[in-house]
Amino acid sequence: MLAKLEMFIALAREQHFGRAAESLGITQPTLSTGIKQLEDQLGVQLVRRGSRFGGLTPEGQRALNWARQIVGDARRLREEMRFSREGLAGQLRLAVIPTALTWASRLAAGFSKRHPNVSFTVLSRNSIDILTMLDNLEIDAGLSYLDNEPLGRVSTVELYRESYTLVCTPDHPLADRTAIGWRDLAGSRLCLLTPDMQNRRIINTAFRAAGCDPAAQMESNSTVVLVSHVATGDWVTVLPGDLATFLAAGKGLKIVPIRAETPGHAVGLVAPWQEPHTPVLQALLDEAGELAVR
Template sequence: MIDKLEMFLAVTKEGHFGRAAASLGITQPTLSAGIKQLEEQLGVLLIFRGSRYGGLTPEGQSALIWARRIVGDTRQLREEMRATRHGLTGRLRIAAIPTALTWAAKLSARFGAAHPNVGFTILSRTSIDILQMIDDLDIDAGISYLDNEPLGKVSTVPLYDERYMLVCGEQTDFAKHASVAWSDLDGQRLCLLTSDMQNRRIINRNLATAGVTPLATVESSSTVVLVAHVVAGGWLTILPEDIANFLAQGKALRVVPMQGEDSTHAVGLVAPWREPHTPVLEALLTEARRMGARRMRMKG
């Protein structure tokens, strides 16, 4: 039945039989037959369908919760048996908000040094996407905000607090400042992350509190694009400290602290709420706790 539940999850994720079949590497008739067999085994209709996917029936909505749980438990069993035989091996799938990608690299580097047989796939996604991908079993963990918007029932490990910085050209007036107030950005030409990013919502709130309407003439989902526009001249951007320093390194740019209330937010590792976790994921959570504790000692 597990393979049929995998098919069911693929269809609910894609909302399309053809795309679901392609994601599983099977033909659409095979997928349709598998879903029909699952419905026959359960004795209920799971999916409304005519010539195309029509959404889940009420019974399908209930089955989706169970399917995620059963498939997740099965994958965990496989991981635990593999760890028993071979130690920690496999691949961890992590999605990180764009401003935390440098921390994703730090975490994977430290973990990989201790567990060289574990590989990583690291994706850049919005905070909302990360939670959905955890629910859909598409990733093993995420790196996202912990204290700004609801997370639901997940396991979390704080890694660091965001501190916001203005990234500007060395020849600008802002480059001479020791710090910049949010109100100082009134009327300035900004390039910022897109509005679906939680970082952008935080920045908008800080600017609004200071009485500033952001003039974002360039928006992007990529922090690299934002800093490239600052390098090209005529723009300013606001980024968390770690990624701001990383992207500005070696360029004719200055990174200047922003000052004012509501300027920091906690960012950390987010994982499915499951006890116990797979051995590999538990080891990742442990490494994240070490990194978070080390960061706190450095701040102290």
């Protein structure tokens, strides 16, 4: 039944039989047969069928919660048994908001030094996608905002609080200031992250609180693209200080702190709530605690 529950979770995630089958490395007929067998075993219809995937039935929605719990528990059991045989080993899948990627690298590097038999996959995703991927068991943990949107029942470790900076060329009128306010950016040619990013929503709120229009003339979901545009000399961007320092290094750009009236938003490690955590995930939480800015 476990394999069929995995199929069911994949179908609920992809909402398409072909994509779900591809994600599992199986054929679509195999997936369809597995879902039908699961329905027969449970005695209920889980999926609305027609010419295409029609969504989950109410029974399917309830079964999905159980499927995630059962599959998650089975994976944790395998991790526990592997730990008893091999010590700390395996793979950690981490999804990270774009503005926290430098922190993800520090976390992974420090963890790998202590536990060299654990490998990492790091993906750049927005905060909403990270929570969805945690629910769907696609990742083991995420780096995201902790205090700006509901997280649900998760374990968290705060790493740092964001502070914002202007990134501009040396000849920009604000380049020589020791610090600026959000209102000082009114009229600047802004390039910012796309509106689906929580960082952009935070920046928009800060601009509006200062009585400014947060409209950007160029948007991207890549912070590298933003800094590349600034390097052309016609644009400015706003980024967290740590990331701005990393991306602007060697490009001759200026970084100017933006004054904050209140403490910045907390960013940290987010992991599914478990009692207990698997040894690998607990070690990651402990590593985050060591890395955290106090």
